[in-house]
Amino acid sequence: MSLNIVVLAKQVPDTRNVGKDAMKADGTINRAALPAIFNPEDLNALEQALQLKDAHPGSKITLVTMGLPRSAEMVRESLYRGGDDGVVLTDRPLGGADTLATSYSLAQTIRHLDKVDIIVGGRQAIDGDTAQVGPQIAEKLGLPQVTYAESVKVEDGIATIKRRIENGFETVTCPLPLVVTVNGSADACRPRNAKLIQKYKYAVTPSEKAQLSQERQRLVESRPYLNIREWGVADIEADPAQIGLKGSPTKVKTVVNVVFQAKESKTIEGSDEAQLEGLVQELIADHIIG
Amino acid sequence: MNDKNNLIVYCEIDDGRVADVSLELLTKGRTLATRLGVKLEALILGDKLDGVEQQVFPYGVDVVYKVEDERLYPYTSLPHSSVVINLFKEIEPQVCLMGATVIGRDLGPRVSSCLTSGLTADCTALEIGDHTDPITKTEYKDLLYQIRPAFGGNIVATIVNPEHRPQMATVREGVMKKEIFDANYKGEVVNLDADKYVDPASFVVKIIDREVEKSKVNIKNAPIIVAGGYGVGSKENFDMLFELADVLGGEVGASRAAVDAGFVEHERQIGQTGVTVRPKLYIACGISGQIQHVAGMNESSIIISINNDPNAPINSIADYVITGNLEDVIPKLIKYYKKNSK
Ligand SMILES: Cc1cc2nc3c(=O)[nH]c(=O)nc-3n(C[C@H](O)[C@H](O)[C@H](O)COP(=O)(O)OP(=O)(O)OC[C@H]3O[C@@H](n4cnc5c(N)ncnc54)[C@H](O)[C@@H]3O)c2cc1C
Ligand SMILES: Nc1ncnc2c1ncn2[C@@H]1O[C@H](COP(=O)(O)O)[C@@H](O)[C@H]1O
Numbered sequence: 131m132s133l134n135i136v137v138l139a140k141q142v143p144d145t146r147n148v149g150k151d152a153m154k155a156d157g158t159i160n161r162a163a164l165p166a167i168f169n170p171e172d173l174n175a176l177e178q179a180l181q182l183k184d185a186h187p188g189s190k191i192t193l194v195t196m197g198l199p200r201s202a203e204m205v206r207e208s209l210y211r212g213g214d215d216g217v218v219l220t221d222r223p224l225g226g227a228d229t230l231a232t233s234y235s236l237a238q239t240i241r242h243l244d245k246v247d248i249i250v251g252g253r254q255a256i257d258g259d260t261a262q263v264g265p266q267i268a269e270k271l272g273l274p275q276v277t278y279a280e281s282v283k284v285e286d287g288i289a290t291i292k293r294r295i296e297n298g299f300e301t302v303t304c305p306l307p308l309v310v311t312v313n314g315s316a317d318a319c320r321p322r323n324a325k326l327i328q329k330y331k332y333a334v335t336p337s338e339k340a341q342l343s344q345e346r347q348r349l350v351e352s353r354p355y356l357n358i359r360e361w362g363v364a365d366i367e368a369d370p371a372q373i374g375l376k377g378s379p380t381k382v383k384t385v386v387n388v389v390f391q392a393k394e395s396k397t398i399e400g401s402d403e404a405q406l407e408g409l410v411q412e413l414i415a416d417h418i419i420g
Numbered sequence: 421m422n423d424k425n426n427l428i429v430y431c432e433i434d435d436g437r438v439a440d441v442s443l444e445l446l447t448k449g450r451t452l453a454t455r456l457g458v459k460l461e462a463l464i465l466g467d468k469l470d471g472v473e474q475q476v477f478p479y480g481v482d483v484v485y486k487v488e489d490e491r492l493y494p495y496t497s498l499p500h501s502s503v504v505i506n507l508f509k510e511i512e513p514q515v516c517l518m519g520a521t522v523i524g525r526d527l528g529p530r531v532s533s534c535l536t537s538g539l540t541a542d543c544t545a546l547e548i549g550d551h552t553d554p555i556t557k558t559e560y561k562d563l564l565y566q567i568r569p570a571f572g573g574n575i576v577a578t579i580v581n582p583e584h585r586p587q588m589a590t591v592r593e594g595v596m597k598k599e600i601f602d603a604n605y606k607g608e609v610v611n612l613d614a615d616k617y618v619d620p621a622s623f624v625v626k627i628i629d630r631e632v633e634k635s636k637v638n639i640k641n642a643p644i645i646v647a648g649g650y651g652v653g654s655k656e657n658f659d660m661l662f663e664l665a666d667v668l669g670g671e672v673g674a675s676r677a678a679v680d681a682g683f684v685e686h687e688r689q690i691g692q693t694g695v696t697v698r699p700k701l702y703i704a705c706g707i708s709g710q711i712q713h714v715a716g717m718n719e720s721s722i723i724i725s726i727n728n729d730p731n732a733p734i735n736s737i738a739d740y741v742i743t744g745n746l747e748d749v750i751p752k753l754i755k756y757y758k759k760n761s762k
Contacts, residue, residue, distance in 0.1 A: 233533060258570070259693055260541040262529035265497070269533035274624050275497050277526045290628075295522050296434075298632030300494075304625045315686075379538030379584035383551055383565065385575045392736040393723075400726070400744015403752065409724075409740060410756040418701050418722055419644065419668050420761045 132188030133284065133306075135179045136240055137208065138251035138264070139172035139193055141201045145256050166200070168207055171252030173319035175312040178282045179250050180212045180320060186284065190214045194239055196224060196232060202335045205358050209330040210322040215355070217243070218335055221362035226375030229258075233266030235373050238366040240271065248289065249309045253278060264311035275309045276302055280316045335360035426483070427453040428461040428513040428586070430504065431476065432523055433493065436468060438475045441519035441593035448546060448596040449517055450480035455548045456562055459483055461513065465503055467493035473609050480601030482608065489614035491623060494630065495523050498622035501530040506617045508535060513586045515564050517546075520590035532588050538581035539588040540566035542692060544595055544715050551580050558582070564589065569692055569711045576711070594640055594696035594716075637671065637687040644670030644701045647690055647717070650677035651706020651727065652746065658683050660750045661705060667757055673697065673717075675707045691716035705746045709734025726750070 143164035176193070183189040193208040193216035195201045205216030219239050227235065240246055249268075254261035261277070268275035278294045284306065292301050294313055332350060334342065335358045339350055350356045363373065371377060398405045414420040429449045431442040446462060453460040459482035464472055466488065473484040487503050504527065508516070516531075518524035520542045532539035545567040551560045564587040566579040581587045639645060646665040648658055658672070665672045673690045674683065690697055692712040702720035707713060709725075709732055717723075718737055725738035726746045735741045742749055 228538065229529070230533060230536065230538065233529075258541075260529075261525045262532070262539060262541060265526060265529035266533035269501075269530045275526070275530065276625065277497075278522055295630075295632065297635050298630070300627055300631075301629040302496075302625050302627050379536060379581045380540060380566075380579050381553075381582060383578040383580045385570070385577045387575060393739060395735065395738050395741050397730075397741045397743065400728075400742050400749045406742070406749070406752050407756040407760070409742075410753060411760050413701070413722075414757075414760055419757065 131186060131287070132190070133182055133186050133247040134244055135182055135189055135191045136243065136246050136249045137172070137176050137179045137191055137193045137213065138236060138249065138267070139176065139195050139204050139208070140169045140252075140255045140257075141166050141195065141197050141204050142169045142255050142257040143167075166203075168204060169252055169255045169257075171254060171256075171312060171314045173252075174314055174316045175250040175252045175310075176208055176211060176213070177317050177319040178279070178310070178312050181317070182248070182282065182284060183212065192216060192243060194236060194243075195219065196227075196235055196239070199335065199337050199360070202338055202358055202360070205335075206330060206333055207322075209333055210326050211320055212323065212326065215358070217359045217361055219361050219366065223363050223370065223374045226378065227373065228378035228380045229260055229262035229266060230379060231373050231375075231377035233263045233270055234377060235366065235368060236263065237267050237270035238368050239361060240267070242361075242366050247306045248282075248284065249273070249307070250282065251309070251311050253311045253313050261311070264309055268309035271309070273308050274304050275311070276304060277311045279310045279312045282310055282312075330356070332356050333358055423459070424512040425514045426459040426461050426511070427456065427515040427517070428463055428485075428508075428511075430516065430518045430524070430527065431462050431464045432495075432519055432521065433464065433466040433469070433472070436472070438464070438472065439519065439521070439593075440598060441521060441524075441591070443476070443479055444593065444596040444598045445517045445519065445591060446476060446479035446481060447599045447601070448591070449515075450601050452515065452546060452548055452564070453480075453482075456514070458514070461485065461511075463487075463504065463507065465489075465492045465500055467491075473607070477605050477607055478600045478603050479598075480605050484607060484609045485612055486609060487612045487614050487617060489618070492614065492618075494627060495527075496623070496625045496627065497526050497530060498624065499618045500527055501534070502619055502622050503612075503614070503617040504531050505534045507612065508586060516586040516588045518588070518590050520592040524590045528588060528590050535584075535586070537584040537586050537588055538579070539590070540568060540579045541590050543568045543589045543591050544692060546589060546591070546596075551582060553582065563587065569715055592692070592696065635687055637685070639671045639673050639688060639690070639697055640695050642671035642697070643699050644668050644703075645673045645690075645697055645699045645717075645720075646670055646703045646705065647673035647675065647707060648678050648683065648705045649675040649707030649713075650681060651708075652678060652683060653706070655683050657747065660747070664703070664750055664754055667754055668701075670699070670701070675710075675713050704734050704738070705750065707734055708732050709737070 196219040432439040547565040
């Protein structure tokens with residue numbers, strides 16, 4: 131049985147490498163200084179989808195992402211690794227969404243796709259580490275959820291999932307359709323495939339297409355698989371009250387720069403053996419160690 | 421039914437015992453409930469819950485809601501969320517706290533989605549305070565301030581949910597302190613009928629196998645922690661830290677960068693997305709001291725930083741700063757300790 135698989139993936143600033151230039155002088159974040167990457171655990175989710183496709187030939191993987199127009203890069207990344215198509219959900223009113231407004235918007239998008247058998251996302255996105263969007267989409271679509279997954283198999287319409295729990299593992303079964311969120315410790319995503327890069331390198335959304343030369347636009351038009359869907363609020367028939375900043379129950383009250391209460395500290399040169407020994411003796415005398 | 425608008429803690433059960441993280445939240449919840457002038461409630465779901473209320477009353481719990489049913493243990497998402505959602509529709513709590521555990525982070529979002537109430541994950545502090553909407557100028561009294569580091573740790577954000585109830589937050593184990601409120605405190609027990617709160621159709625996920633083992637790493641209670649960061653450079657170099665921890669009678673901890681690099685296992689991660697620790701001695705080796713890390717260790721009594729960058733942020737909160745390469749410094753510390761300790 132072939133499967134209709136949706137992969138949820140977010141383009142995120144690479145917060146793992148926040149350098150000193152990430153903060154502007156006025157204390158706000160300099161997003162431009164951070165490279166935008168494929169959220170790491172979403173790559174693990176994509177790999178699980180690809181393994182399902184390997185096991186169930188004829189399956190189709192649709193990548194769904196909400197973000198800036200340049201999130202089309204996410205869809206191409208998926209196509210290069212074996213995905214089939216994708217939707218970029220991008221529209222001004224969607225901005226400023228918290229996890230609840232995000233999950234509503236993504237759930238609406240999924241409702242406008244062909245019948246879906248399984249939705250796989252990452253456990254959490256590194257820009258917020260909230261891990262909320264997966265379960266919230268499941269709730270919105272009235273589907274069961276299995277979080278913290280390490281591996282996903284499907285047989286006869288039933289998913290068998292190994293998941294990580296506090297201090298151990300659990301194996302669960304659940305009939306399709308369902309939502310699964312995948313851990314970073316699951317199998318790493320396979321690399322891009324050279325043939326697929328050749329095939330899809332000109333895959334574009336309509337707004338990207340408009341930037342291309344006439345000739346290339348014609349090429350894209352002649353090959354349906356090079357057209358990435360780009361949807362806005364109207365396409366997903368979203369309730370304006372439930373999207374963006376307005377649809378977000380959580381509000382950021384204040385944001386402050388972090389300043390630590392500096393302590394009076396004693397500095398010791400690592401090369402100064404007498405001082406090092408003195409420190410050890412002091413700690414022993416104070417019963418901190420020993 | 422009972423009165424509304426209280427503060428409720430979803431309590432996790434492990435082998436008949438209420439999890440530490442839940443007791444920590446009850447301790448915090450007691451303070452917040454007193455400040456708000458409302459009751460502190462505990463919600464306990466599971467099997468064989470005889471007398472479990474005795475475990476939570478000393479933390480100042482006024483009402484314990486108990487739902488006992490063998491199908492409710494071990495935890496599965498849908499049945500637990502249906503109980504919580506149905507109960508919350510009746511008792512309309514103003515605040516709900518859960519552990520930022522595998523369970524709390526599976527359950528919380530599902531509940532918040534159904535009730536359209538905001539949820540803030542991994543808070544490092546919770547307070548009560550007022551809020552004025554910057555645009556509408558509407559004033560709100562006594563909201564829950566959900567405080568957490570954000571965005572690469574360069575900022576700390578205070579989040580509020582002005583319009584939606586309950587205001588929900590998850591907190592990691594160890595972030596709040598667990599403290600008996602009154603050993604003789606007595607509340608009321610409300611037994612709820614599982615059949616009234618759980619839809620039988622919600623038992624779709626079946627657990628077919630479960631392996632749990634007690635964690636071998638116990639950094640949470642270690643009196644001395646030798647923590648390594650990305651600056652340690654390799655798995656092999658971590659052996660030096662294990663040796664130092666071993667001679668001092670401590671445990672090895674790590675920053676997320678060290679864990680991500682595969683130097684040590686995830687259980688040793690300290691910080692906002694790891695464990696929070698308060699040892700009497702914390703030796704930070706090759707750790708720069710980003711807020712997410714510091715949030716999990718800045719209450720240590722004595723902090724020593726070993727770093728080759730004299731301006732590493734961690735140095736500003738350290739009692740002793742040793743500037744130099746950890747490869748040189750650690751063996752010397754081991755040597756001098758062995759020499760001086762007898
Ligand atoms: C949402 C979120 C949650 C996070 N949660 C956590 C968390 O729970 N815990 C956590 O730790 N981090 C967390 N982080 C990551 C955090 O922001 C930092 O990236 C991380 O703590 C940095 O680790 P580090 O100090 O080991 O590495 P670096 O910042 O790379 O620092 C390495 C340090 O080693 C020093 N060094 C290098 N070589 C040597 C040597 N030979 N001898 C001595 N010193 C040397 C360097 O001078 C430097 O100061 C989180 C980030 C985000 C965005
Ligand atoms: N804007 C988005 N577009 C697509 N998927 C998303 C988006 N936000 C979150 N997700 C998915 O939900 C998971 C959890 O995100 P979070 O709740 O933000 O930690 C991510 O790993 C993604 O799979």
